[in-house]
Amino acid sequence: MSDYYILEAKRLCKAFGGLQATSEVSYSMRQGELSAIIGPNGAGKSTFFNLISGFHRPDKGRVIFKGADITTWQPYRIARHGMSRAFQVSNIYPMLTTYQNVRQAILVQQRRTLELFKRAEGLARKETKELLEVTGLDEHSGEMAGTMSQGDKKRLELALALAIKPDLLLLDEPTAGMSVEETHETMELVAQLNSQMGVTILFTEHDLSVVFGYARRLTVLHQGTLIADGTPQDVRADEEVQLVYLGEEV
Numbered sequence: 572m573s574d575y576y577i578l579e580a581k582r583l584c585k586a587f588g589g590l591q592a593t594s595e596v597s598y599s600m601r602q603g604e605l606s607a608i609i610g611p612n613g614a615g616k617s618t619f620f621n622l623i624s625g626f627h628r629p630d631k632g633r634v635i636f637k638g639a640d641i642t643t644w645q646p647y648r649i650a651r652h653g654m655s656r657a658f659q660v661s662n663i664y665p666m667l668t669t670y671q672n673v674r675q676a677i678l679v680q681q682r683r684t685l686e687l688f689k690r691a692e693g694l695a696r697k698e699t700k701e702l703l704e705v706t707g708l709d710e711h712s713g714e715m716a717g718t719m720s721q722g723d724k725k726r727l728e729l730a731l732a733l734a735i736k737p738d739l740l741l742l743d744e745p746t747a748g749m750s751v752e753e754t755h756e757t758m759e760l761v762a763q764l765n766s767q768m769g770v771t772i773l774f775t776e777h778d779l780s781v782v783f784g785y786a787r788r789l790t791v792l793h794q795g796t797l798i799a800d801g802t803p804q805d806v807r808a809d810e811e812v813q814l815v816y817l818g819e820e821v
């Protein structure tokens with residue numbers, strides 16, 4: 572892992588009406604991390620993701636990503652700068668095949684990076700096949716995306732998020748609604764993207780066995796406040812965390 576901070580969130584605050592969803596949350600990530608943000612329902616995990624990816628603007632605080640202050644940037648610009656998110660809003664076109672979905676995402680990306688003069692179609696064919704292989708979707712490439720299983724749709728969403736070649740990938744509950752087997756397969760894929768493609772990954776997850784099985788660093792939010800941050804062992808031993816998760820095996 573490098574010493575370079577790919578992401579620095581500084582004292583982020585966000586209120587909805589009278590509710591403080593995020594209070595003074597400071598959080599930094601080094602390039603190459605595979606980390607999780609956990610916390611009970613309503614702790615502010617999704618809000619934090621929305622703040623760093625430009626879907627919400629913080630009331631206070633800054634977000635620095637790859638050296639740029641992106642606090643006021645629109646989501647599309649943040650994505651183009653290399654931050655991608657999956658599993659929140661589905662970007663899948665159900666009436667296109669898996670292959671067509673992935674190729675479309677790659678072509679959009681190439682147009683965005685102004686590679687207009689390259690043979691976009693030809694290039695996209697190779698890259699599409701690679702992405703389908705990486706995400707284990709090659710045998711589904713001709714299937715209509717809308718008719719695939721929940722697990723395969725999630726893989727496709729992951730492939731679409733990867734089409735922009737992100738440096739940082741945000742996954743909000745990537746295994747929600749999955750069977751135990753699908754969950755395991757998806758998290759293995761996530762770990763592989765991190766270790767083999769070098770993508771820095773931040774995910775949220777309710778299933779603590781998944782969290783402890785895959786994240787190398789854990790951060791705990793509770794009522795909008797960051798209450799613990801460290802190795803899974805440290806966080807597991809933390810008294811405040813144990814109180815928040817009272818009754819659950821931490």
Ligand SMILES: Nc1ncnc2c1ncn2[C@@H]1O[C@H](COP(=O)(O)OP(=O)(O)OP(=O)(O)O)[C@@H](O)[C@H]1O
Nearest residue numbers: 587590591592610611612613614615616617618619
């Ligand atoms: N757009 C919004 N408008 C009003 N309130 C919101 C909005 N988004 C989130 N909230 C509130 O902010 C708090 C934090 O919500 P958030 O979705 O960030 O929690 P979470 O940790 O992602 O929860 P979960 O585990 O259930 O996904 C909640 O009380 C929620 O109702």
Ligand SMILES: [Mg+2]
Nearest residue numbers: 616617618743
């Ligand atoms: Mg959430």
